[in-house]
Amino acid sequence: MTSNPRIPRPTATRVSLYLRELERRLEQGESTIRSRELGHSLGLTDTQVRKDLGHIGHLGFPGVGYRIEDLIARLRFLSGTDRGWRAAVVGVGNVGRALLSYDRFEAEGFRIVAAFDDDPAKIGQRVGDHQILPMDRLRELVHERGIRIAIVATPPAAAQEAADALVDAGISGILNFAPWRLEVPPPVVATEVDLGMSLLQLALQVRMATGDLPELAEHGAKDSPMRARSIRR
Amino acid sequence: MTSNPRIPRPTATRVSLYLRELERRLEQGESTIRSRELGHSLGLTDTQVRKDLGHIGHLGFPGVGYRIEDLIARLRFLSGTDRGWRAAVVGVGNVGRALLSYDRFEAEGFRIVAAFDDDPAKIGQRVGDHQILPMDRLRELVHERGIRIAIVATPPAAAQEAADALVDAGISGILNFAPWRLEVPPPVVATEVDLGMSLLQLALQVRMATGDLPELAEHGAKDSPMRARSIRR
Numbered sequence: 356m357t358s359n360p361r362i363p364r365p366t367a368t369r370v371s372l373y374l375r376e377l378e379r380r381l382e383q384g385e386s387t388i389r390s391r392e393l394g395h396s397l398g399l400t401d402t403q404v405r406k407d408l409g410h411i412g413h414l415g416f417p418g419v420g421y422r423i424e425d426l427i428a429r430l431r432f433l434s435g436t437d438r439g440w441r442a443a444v445v446g447v448g449n450v451g452r453a454l455l456s457y458d459r460f461e462a463e464g465f466r467i468v469a470a471f472d473d474d475p476a477k478i479g480q481r482v483g484d485h486q487i488l489p490m491d492r493l494r495e496l497v498h499e500r501g502i503r504i505a506i507v508a509t510p511p512a513a514a515q516e517a518a519d520a521l522v523d524a525g526i527s528g529i530l531n532f533a534p535w536r537l538e539v540p541p542p543v544v545a546t547e548v549d550l551g552m553s554l555l556q557l558a559l560q561v562r563m564a565t566g567d568l569p570e571l572a573e574h575g576a577k578d579s580p581m582r583a584r585s586i587r588r
Numbered sequence: 589m590t591s592n593p594r595i596p597r598p599t600a601t602r603v604s605l606y607l608r609e610l611e612r613r614l615e616q617g618e619s620t621i622r623s624r625e626l627g628h629s630l631g632l633t634d635t636q637v638r639k640d641l642g643h644i645g646h647l648g649f650p651g652v653g654y655r656i657e658d659l660i661a662r663l664r665f666l667s668g669t670d671r672g673w674r675a676a677v678v679g680v681g682n683v684g685r686a687l688l689s690y691d692r693f694e695a696e697g698f699r700i701v702a703a704f705d706d707d708p709a710k711i712g713q714r715v716g717d718h719q720i721l722p723m724d725r726l727r728e729l730v731h732e733r734g735i736r737i738a739i740v741a742t743p744p745a746a747a748q749e750a751a752d753a754l755v756d757a758g759i760s761g762i763l764n765f766a767p768w769r770l771e772v773p774p775p776v777v778a779t780e781v782d783l784g785m786s787l788l789q790l791a792l793q794v795r796m797a798t799g800d801l802p803e804l805a806e807h808g809a810k811d812s813p814m815r816a817r818s819i820r821r
Contacts, residue, residue, distance in 0.1 A: 365631020367792045371785035398598020403633055434792040435800070442787070449686035454783075456682070459767045463784035464791075504790060528794035530786055534692045542797040546790050548783070550687075551696035552604035553763055554675070557737060557779050558697075559600045559667040561761035564775040567668070 362433075366407045372397055373407070374430045381423050389420035436464025443469040443502045443526075445517045446509030447477055447487050450532050454506055455482045468500045473513070490517075494524040504528040511535040518545065595666075599640045605630055606640070607663045614656050622653035669697025676702040676735045676759075678750045679742030680710055680720050683765050687739055688715045701733045706746070723750075727757040737761040744768040751778065 362370075376396050380388060390404040397404075408421065413429050415421040431437040442465050444451050455470055470485040471493055472478060480487045488496065496502065505521045507514050507529055514533035521529060522543050529545040531537050537545040561567075595603075609629050613621060623637040630637075641648065646662050648654040664670040675698050677684050688703055703718040704726055705711060713720045721729065729735065738754045740747050740762055747766035754762060755776050762778040764770050770778040794800070 362792070362796055363631045364793060364796075367796065368631070368789055370792055371782075371788050374788065375782070375785065398596045398601070400633060400636055400639075403636055406633075433795065434788050435795055436788055436791060440787075440791055449682045449689070453682035453686060457767070457783065459784055460787065463788065465784070465787050504787070504794060506787075527798055528790045530790050534690070542799075544790065544793040544797050546786070546793065548781075548786050549604070549608070550690065550781070551692055551698070552608065553779070553781050554673075554693065554698050554737070554739075555604050555607070555667050555669055555696065556601055557761045557763045557777065558669060558673055559595070559603055560597060560777040560779065561737060562666065562668055563595055563600065564777045565760055566775075 366410045443505045445471045447472045450508040497524040506530045508532045595643045599643045676738045680705045683741040730757040739763045741765045
């Protein structure tokens, strides 16, 4: 084991939570934060927070905690969003169109620089600033435009084929909106936007907020110190 | 503190992670799991896992761990997805159309039973099985069709107005696709689908997978969770 240090994938997943929380606090004028507070806001133990931030190479200052601005800069640097990523959308149906007109990616450090579809009827059409391109130009444009990540928004049955083409073209990462588990060879990374799970999270929060969970009372009375500290946002 | 037990919101957020991981393991023929293994898969400490599962009222069996099927049933029960939620879509642009034709919500325990828009040109149009309805019928239909949650997919400038109308109509929870932070009065819950953050997670994973993070080598070599722990108080 020499170089190739790894941030564990679950830590990477939590980077976005840390980032949103830190940005919120910075906006409110806070400048430092302790692992305990940060954990409290996110429902993580402070050990977990220190582990995660240790993995990203940020150790904080004893008695002071973490400087919020530094930590944000570090997270933005690590994710490369401070320099910008060039992305393509593959599949210009409803979701693809929505993504092409979504105007907040740029502020987050992502620029969509191409849109592809394999439907001859769509090729050449314009959506916002984009002209829909045929899949057989994928490889050429990935190289020409420095595209490293792609968003797959095809129907489920076409998603794997799209992913294969993207891998062939040299893409490094895929964000998948199609309800289909993609197989990609390492080091290519594929992650999924899971709408069912977003709804499930909401449903559970609704059940709690509306007091629909009386059956928890028994357990709730007994269980852990965390309970007292739980906060609602 | 008497009744009204609460699952901390961050625990609720992790329920979906537990559920996906447990379902995956069940599919692979596993029947029990220890907090340590579950934590390992999700990058959480086992203390964190035990806390979370304690909050949802599941304590496991010493020396055995958790029965996967029971735990899944418990999570489905708590979220009400074993009985089904009726949902509405508000705003039938590209995202709204995509949601109305997304066919996996039903399997997850959600049924979209109405679609609303305030654009007279859209009202009466059909999208899949749905006819687009005017906003002034919202209240009536929320009651008639037992709608408890709504997905807001309007343009950002219209999202708050849509949320206000939904709250007035008696809805309990909103999943917001519009890039806008909604204000809703308790006990109504609003959560956001944050696409920028999904991309950021992907970006970070790509940087790790492709070895784009040599600057971590230095830290990585020295730091371990142990070290981070000893330095921070």
